[in-house]
Amino acid sequence: MNGLELARYYYETAGKQALERQVPDLVPRLAIGLAGEGSECFGLDDELSRDHDWGPAFCIWMTEEDFVKHGVQVQAVYRGLPDAVAGFSVRKSGIISSGRVGCLCIEDWYRRYTGYAHGPETLAQWRQIPESFLATATNGEIFADPLGVFMSIRQKLLAYYPEDIRIKKIVARAATMAQAGQYNYPRCVRRGDTVAAQLAMAEFANATMSMVYLLNRRYAPYYKWIHRGMKNLERLPRVAVQLEKLSRGEGEAQEMIEGICLNVSAELRRQQLTTREDTFLIDLCADMMQRIQDPKLRQTHIMQE
Template sequence: MSSVPGLELSRAYYEEVVAPLLQRHAAGLEHAAARLGSGSDVLGFDDAQSRDHDWGLRLTLLVEGGAAGEVDALLERELPRLWRDHPARFATTWDPVVRQRVQVASAADFASSRVGIAPERLSGDAPIEIIDWLQLTGQAALEVTAGPVLHDGTGAITAIRDRLARYPEDIRRYAIGADWTRIGQELQDVGRAGLRGDEDGSSVIAARHVRTLFHLAHLLHRRWAPYGKWLARSAAALPGGGALRIAALEALQARDWRSRQAAIADAAELVAELQGQVGLPTLDPATEPFFERPHVGLRGLPELLQEEISDPAVRALSPGIGTAEQISDHVSVLVDPELRRRLVGG
């Protein structure tokens, strides 16, 4: 079996097999083809180990006008058994049936299944509501916006991807403030735990801050943050991410609380500086001594972001609470749109 990356394989599969098949059996069918949805290859992060499950001849084929069922049946009937030594039909972790894995749907139905927003809000003129944005996770958004669109004959998926490309600015500011709130609540505890001789506890708290700072860096760059497995790798690839990665590694590898505390403070200062660079208000320095103790606390960055919010409905949200993925990191919650809505008050 070849070692070709998944995105390259999907592109060739569409161009050499699926597109010609549609031309033969459904000439004139307006459609879009892409590699969207789940899978490390959608983000371009797949490797040899990725191929042990849910990897292979996968595509997203988007057709409008209720033709999805007919096209799916056509592909199941006509696709070859193997192509380039890869099976065209296989079971997945979410479906034990051995069948072809070109997912066929309308653009709005497909996107809705990923992001948990009603199809009419994705494809129509109705606005996407605040609660829709609050329940949305970065990983869910990336499953619609990150992978390549190979062909878009209808324009529907491109329009949806444009709508989901980033948070509205006031919700972005709200989410940035929530990340700073989380950091401010426990930044001093990296030192406090260490001073009590609990280096393990200090390390655990520091690691939580590293994860929050990586998420925050994505928000500042108007990028969606992927789920935990790829969060650090994605953060390092952001502009200026190399410096943040070095500070984060120093914090994670530190053997004593004073070094760990200094490294976390350095990482927070880097992200606060980035905040100013992207045009948002910031503080320099962003950290300060915590009362009379030998610990580091955060200055009033959450309040600065709250003052930047102009939409009354967003200003009315509880400051510092944030989006579903900021409130919980429980996978079973974050992959379920209904549970995410309940989490943010829907």
């Protein structure tokens, strides 16, 4: 079992009965699941993940009012659960993993990742939140939420960025892909500046991966999981393979960069974000900016996001 499967098994075989037996009046007010920080919350954990901050565990989310009144009691129930399940020792809270599992306050949990107790409301608020934080706030699985408070906020975030924000981020990524990959990388290679060339390639790869997530309307996770997560995306699946080959030095790098940009530009047109046929992505940016409805956002620099 991976971490998510193990979390559900731990809850269903031990946690659920303990909560129903010891705090039955609170059960209809508890949201249960596993989400937040850690590869297991993205379903990307493997055997190497088990060397730290891993093991059977789940979250119990309560409203702020309930948490103040009953949080200590519910946490005591959680701490009293078995120390092992399915042959695995349960996860213990440490300095790094503190506040990730056990009894948690809904408002504090969403504030931790979005800055707001009930998630962002305005375009300015959406722009302030790092994309990987939104990925963290919407990953994992929810096993139960009879009250519906936790899920109402989660569903708002899962509905994805307001379209103006999404387009502006797409424009910024296109500009970076063009500048770093299509322009600066070959110039650095011709100069023999190998360090700068590698940095340009890294900028290009990072912007490309973020672009693919944006075109799939999915939040990009923390950098060490961003490429692995691309394999689960519906649109532009070839780009993940192309980036992997590029990182291994398979094929001529500039040709591969141009091939990636060709695929991305085709998807931009398919989503009606531009009508231009150019493959030099910087040339598409002005056209895409015109599709932003908010005048203040439309006037920001193309690379600012």
